[in-house]
Amino acid sequence: MSIQSDIEAAVGSLSPSLRRIAETIRERPTIVLDSTISDLAAECGTSVASVVRFCQAIGMAGYAQLRVALATELGKESAQFGMPAAYGADVSPGDTLQEIARKIASLELMAIDETIGSLDFDVLERVVGRFENASRILLYGVGASQFVAEDLQHKLFRIGRDAFVLSDPHEAWAAAALPVSGVVAMGISHLGETKDTLEFLRIAAENGAFTVALTGVPGSAIANAADEVLYTRARETTFRAGAMVSRIAQLALVDCLFAGIAQRRYHYTVEALRRTREVTRGARGV
Template identity: 65%
Template sequence: MAIQSTIEASAGKFTPATRRVADLIRENPAAVLEMTISELAAACDTSVASVVRFCRTLGLSGYSQLRMSLATELGKESAQFGAGMTLGAEIAQSDTLQEMAAKVASLEMLAIDETVSGLDFAALERVVAAIDKAERILLFGIGASQFVAQDLHHKLFRIGRNAFLLSDPHEAWTAALLSPAGTVALGFSHSGTTADTVRYLEIAREAGSLTVGLTGSPDSPLARAANECLVSRARESRLRAGAMVSRIAQLAIVDCLFLGVARQRYDQTVDALKRTRDVTHPR
């Protein structure tokens, strides 16, 4: 996983001191290339030891490896998307609309690329097989994550799968508790810490359902509550009322899931799509 995406996914592990290091790098990742470890620590109002702890939280040996990894990553991104990417994920107040649009587009393309290239395809195959055989499919997310759940529900429902989109936590918990054998319960949360969604998966798992978590944090409570975990990679801007880049990353997983399920019964899927298109777009 890219270092900048790893920082996003590791947000829940940071202490206040290491979070200040993460915030500075998110604001301007190129700063690491220009500062010594002592200068970075001073800029973050923390200690050299905290910077080292930050690096180890990311799975790196130390500051030198962080600098090398970021230099490589920023070089690739600059070659692919232009030098604007080296400014990091944040949208600056001074950015024009064109610059903001270019940054968001670049981050969304990066998110799709990193998500698909980092997918656990063995897990994806198992989830596809489970959904294909499922007697009931439950989908639940809160806030922006519900839009992602809604998209998968729409796709599955349109090809005749027994899918239910749950919008209320109590409704979700009840459905999870009373699920029949052969139920697959999918929970959507980019942070992986949304308490109601985690509880929904815990109840579903205790009831004997196969639980699937779609999250940006593989070490999160949601991931631990899931039998199978599909991880998205995204770098969000602070200027967001809801998920932007992370939503695109999760939608990429949703599309892969749907195509996998559709392939299982190809002729039946094509027929269902044609018939539903005909009834919703009459001549």
């Protein structure tokens, strides 16, 4: 488990004073190694007591444990990715393109590693089973999460599964309102608070669908609304509005979901992929 990912996941649920601490550490993780608790409190415009409460909010006993955890984590990342100890820092105005590329690549690699490393495989197994036996699969996400839904729908469609991405919220809610037996509805949202996605899951559940949430935040609204939850772990960059790192973690997780579904009908899947590849080859001019 990653303390930096824990901080990323906790930001949205913290009070304003604790959020300032989280955002400072998220952007400059090495500040904890270089600062006393009083220095960090002053840097964040808050109190020593607030720093202690922040540590406890992310599962640390206190500031000393946070320093040790971050030092250990940053050291491992430095060794693994060949970056200096400041690796964990966000993209900064002074970075070269090479440094930016290495930081983004490293963050994305770690997002995949941490997502799979923390994955509850019992939950994944149950979700795979539900998808395998579903009469209809409804997928919904907003913004970058919609692209992830479309990626999963494309893969499922290629192996003969009735999967639908619903890009318009009214269409999504209407589809979710139909009481069809065997429906699985998946809502995708990194922070887990997108209102349209939450409403989609709520309506689907009310009409008998089995609901799945894909999110990066435990205890988020869509996590609480779903029958099963698949969690990602990702540290976003300053440019998090583009959902770069979290999107990669989501794609990795839906790839695992798809592979699990496909494996259960292995020979059928191989033949289905061969057939769909053959009929589209001519359109590619190959």
